[in-house]
Amino acid sequence: MLRTLLLFFHLILFCLLLTYCKPVSEHQSGESAVSTDSSLVEAWVTYGDQSALLERQNQPIHFQQDTSKATPVIMVDASQKFQQMEGFGASLTGSSAFVINQKLSSSQRKELLQELFTSQGINLSYIRMTIGASDFSLSNYTYHDIDTSLKDPELEKFSIEPDQEDVVPVLKDIFDLQPSIKLMGTPWSPPSWMKSSKNFIGGKLLPEAYDAYASYFVKYIQAFASEGITVDAVTIQNEPQFEARYPSLLMSAAEQAQFIKNHLGPAFSKNKINSKIVVYDHNWDTPQYPIEIMNDAEAKKYVAGSAFHCYAGKVEDMSKVHEAHPDKGLYFTECSGGEWAPVFGDNLKWSVGNLIIGATRNWSKNVLLWNLALDENHGPTNRGCMDCRGVVTVNSKTGDITRNVEYYILGHASKFIKPGAYRIASTEKTANALQHVVFLNPDGSRAMIVLNSGTTYQTFHVQEQGRSFPFSLKAGGVATLVWRGLKS
Template sequence: MRKLMRTPSVVGIIIVIITMFGLFQYDLHSSKSPVNVWITTADQSKLLHQEAALAWTKDNTLNDSTIVIDGEKAYQQIDGFGAAMTDSSAWLIANKLSPEHRSVLMNKLFDHMQGIGISYLRLPMGATDFSLKSYTYDDMPEGQTDPKLENFTIEYDKAYIIPTLRKAKELNPDLKIMGSPWSAPAWMKTSGSLIKGSLNPDFYQAYSDYFTKFVQAYGAEGLQIDAVTPQNEPHFEPDGYPGMRMEPADQANFIKSHLGPAFEKAKLETKIVIWDHNWDEPYYPIQILVDPEASKYIAGSAFHGYAGEVSSQQKVHDLFPNKDIYFTESSGGEWMTDFASSLKWDMQNLIIGSTRNWARTVLKWNLALDESFGPKNGGCPNCRGFVKIEQKTGAISYNPEYYAFGHASKFVRAGAYRIDSNTLGSGNIEDVAFRNPDGSEVLIAFNSAAESRSFKVTRGGKAFNYTLPAGAATTFVWSGEKRSAKYMRYPR
């Protein structure tokens, strides 16, 4: 009798030990928890609508419509999902809304419970095509230079950009910021103008000091800069708004001889991320990363989605698996007015496609624009933000991008890891899965078929079934136990 009583305790101890070392292929706690479900349909009848929870059932069978989750096989860590806090976006939020409406909007953008919990923002370093005017942080009269940066100031940003960023950070303490310049100050450029031209090599050191001062100035305002890119879209010189060309060899030289050492000397932890342009030129970051002296200062490569295919991210990752991938810009716009088409593009290419191709950030362009797709400073005539703010009335409306990104940003927390899941592919159920720092797991699925599709999700001998309408996106969330990352396997 005494011997029989000892046996369960020994077995229990063995189970605990095995579980601690991650040898089980599933988490008992997560398999017992309910599966919470949110859905957005193509006809907009449901927009991030919470459905009735599902229950796990014991089921080891597989078929052609099964998505298998392996929570122990981890890929890249996630910094966040979001958009750009352009000058235009910040100005509208700060100046065209009543305090009550501003509070509502900020909560719907940055709070996880009341809104979609945006956790990453891209911040233009000076003017873009969505600014109230053209400016940098060190503008000088024509013919004058300032190599010691005695006139450097972020005073312009203090009026409404910095206060809006602070409020966002208050609502989501995990929020991170990436700085990206559209142009160096005109006096540093070969064109002598914010329009066109490239960086004059004589001012490489001054420009690296410019970046250092920017990071330090924002830090003094309580806003840490997580990363910078040396140049937004370095292979595009727009005619009507700030821009600057920068070739791979020039970017490599600037980083290895100036920007990297400058950050190192100033003891800045801000990451340096290269390229920051379209998928169609993966050779650009590759040409820089093969230079070991430049590469040692570089955290990763950033991509935009206006040309090429998302698979380019995978190509760069495969060649440099220890360098991160970021997706930093793609705009919604009136060239795609249909809600269903916009939802489909973002879900397939960005939320699912970009993260399955190693992106640790996924960002759209403007956070907010007005009824005339502005304020504009040249450039895109009909780009769309996450939200539209009517200048005269202060009315707020939410665009397809808000809901597409909400399926990720609301549920996938900063610090999560993408975990292994098979996808059924284009024309079927496409998906991606994550494990949050608290152990909860998230599966985002999109039905790209022309008709509804039924599928099964299995995780460690447990399963649930679901039918997703054509063109609909859904997010499944179930709780789990917090696990140390060292117990997870990281395929490269």
């Protein structure tokens, strides 16, 4: 009998130890609730070798009275607040909506959207959508396609019917899961009859079509509002300096300024449209473009900020716009992964360093990647990128989901940094290979993202309010550290 009891006791102890030590992957982990214990720190890590993927660390970490003298120290100061965050996410392109809506069963679709847009998963909080077709749509279209020999300045034939098949249903499902999610709309091309090229590709917006195009934006926002979908912001044009072989439009800074101050801004005011107007929406390398627009005081009064992509220039160029116009917001709206960069660890390090940490340290209020979902062939495409990678890949035959590196890149931020959070100060005492950024959430919790961009294991301390805790991170690893501050 005694031997049986001892065996039973050891079996129970073994099971408890297994439960404690078992790593928990993000898409299995459920909701991350910050402990009410102000001395406790929660840690989630991803390693470049994929041995941990947004995995919660079960080893307890506690603040202690400051003992941070022997290692690099990251000092956090919540009294220094910078920009207020609006969210993290990706673009629901026509292709993304198609693979989610058409290539998944009802239960698979529900499960994926819950994983992407609730606190049980990575809790994405910002979506970008295309106003009409893009390079990731099933075909070319706008919401007002008529014969180019005709004109309809009152837009009586305006219709979002092309998006009713996939985009609208998926957006409705997302808004049901997260009613406060931010949505930004971006056009790749105006209707062809408004353009000098008379087709979807390239050309300029005709001056005589400026009023009609302003009305087009108004009708777009109103049409989606009638579906229960709130458009929080619009940009004037995707990549306005690039004449692509897919839907596109060339538009100079001077033309955007004229369109905003004399047409779009007044149209929004007249129709009581509260959606933000965001300018530029192109690469880091031309900060002078949005600066020129906002140097026009009449245009600036309608502008909420400027948007950037990652494909040229440096992330620090965003700060040049902040320095010129510190009263206006900055948004990071597009960067795609792809098969040109297949190594998980390299992508993790570059994107966390330049986008999640870099863009927010350079004043961005959000971070958005490109396609939310694509199929196993990197599509469907519309004469655009043939090897772009979605945040997730949907197998069009089986419905199986592959969570790509972009999923974990976003998850390290979106799951822990809440809309309304402020970036706060974080500085280092000792030079080292650590990159970091810290946010103060509306509930008072702190969320720090740390990247070890070096080639060796790093041990460091995080110091705040006269206390500190130690943490160690593999080379190329990323950690999100979450804790509550002391009550003042």
